[in-house]
Amino acid sequence: MNEIHPLRKRFRSLPSSFKGLLRSELRIGHIYELTDLTVSDREDLGLPSKPPTAYSDPNALEALKRIAKATNLKKDTGFDVDKLDFEW
Amino acid sequence: MIINARYIAFWGCTIPALQPYVEKAARLVFGELGITLAEPEGMTCCPDPDITHMASHEYWLITAARNLALAERRGLDLMTPCNGCFFTFTEAISELKRNGKKANAVLSENFNMTFKGKVRVYHALEVLYDVVGPENIKAKFTRSLNGLRVTIHPGCKLLKYEEKRLDVKLYELTKLTGSTILTYGLERLCCGVPLMYLDADKAIELRTKPKLDRMKEVNPDAIVVICPACHNQLEKGQLMISEDEEYDIPVISLLELLALCMGFSPDDIGMYLHRIPADDALEKLGLI
Amino acid sequence: MESIEHGEQLVLIHDPDRCTGCMTCMMACAYKHYHTLDLDKAFRLILEMNEGFFVASYCVHCDYPACVAACPTGAMHKDERSGWVLNNPLLCIGCGNCVYACPVSNPRIDPFLKISVKCDFCGGDPWCAKFCPSGATRVVTREEARDFFKKVLPKLGVRL
Known part of the structure; x- marks a missing residue:
């Protein structure tokens, strides 16, 4: 293959650290997960147990997936929005 | 003086999930100063300025545009204490x-809204320093943190917008609390977060450790930060290298210091949640 | 296309007084060109001069580029319009003359392609400047860059 296309770039999938971050971004809408422990800590402090963002709003998460589909995220990164995981 | 300002507080990801005490302190401080904070309803991750932006520029831009358009639709400006979200x-x-x-x-097409370019984004430091003003903050203080020796880590993204002078504002506001700022020579050095994506051990060894070593030489009671990612990294660094060396320098957000000055007790803010206990520093101040 | 006036051509600068040494520029460069974060693949280099003081080695797209002068095939060329020094991969034979000719050795031989590769200014929107979180790496015009270097180079021990 390389003889026919000598200038072809080697294919590389996304770096693994990118994958973890993007996966959680599209699965929960944020980078860090809100664990049960944090939720109880937040309640103890008198904060809303989950912020009204994608942490608790399924519509916001749905919006992210729609943006991912509209911008063709799969082409750039290999992330399949339907399976919520990386295809490559 | 009554300040009639209303912002949508965009907390981001790190603060609600890892540092709920910073969110609590911020709510108390802004409440005391008379600034109303609206909830970031329906918003998502900002998203990440480095990783998501590198991976897909369009996805990054449109997600940010959606968050901004949501704020615009409510007619409010955004205020964020997170350097990453601000960036x-x-x-x-x-x-x-x-x-x-x-x-x-x-x-x-998808959400039936557009970004018109009216919304503005403020860093929490800008709101505190420019909108409220140091003298009005000082008027709310009931105690001073005299005797607290701190080192400051400004974080890279404060340096980007030279005309806003956010790093100077961080220093000024820390000085306002009465604590002594120690210089250690490596203020500008990165905390190591971007390198963590490449190699965690290398990042700690090349960036976080030299920084902490030089801080340890001047023997501070606490490290003052504003960026939640730096906050997380400096704590994580201390915990990861603790096998060879003991640091035990608590990392405290500027917003927590301000809340302490305004008379709130450490338990009100939730300072017991710090991963590196701040008990020694608080004991020195006579707060516990 | 119309040519851009010499002083208005865009180049990169790196301000050591603002660099935090976070390496985001190197990772962005490696990711843009090779889809990896490997720092060896970046077309720029951040070096620690003193503790906590970082300097960068990068292509400044010289007025009289040594790499172009050394190239035997004319692959390395200076783009008339934008002033950027670019490599034509179809003409490059991988002799490595440009690597030795460049004062900072910015071009290097790609072990996979066996030809010379170098900073290509990302076609006008350099990722190193776009992702720099502290504003140390910036895109400025040649005129501004000249004034900037007059101030910065003496600090680095360079006699002008």
């Missing part, structure tokens, strides 16, 4: 103003 939104606004056709097309 993302500031860059996204300038990009959208230059070339926002595609983003607006996707937004109007």
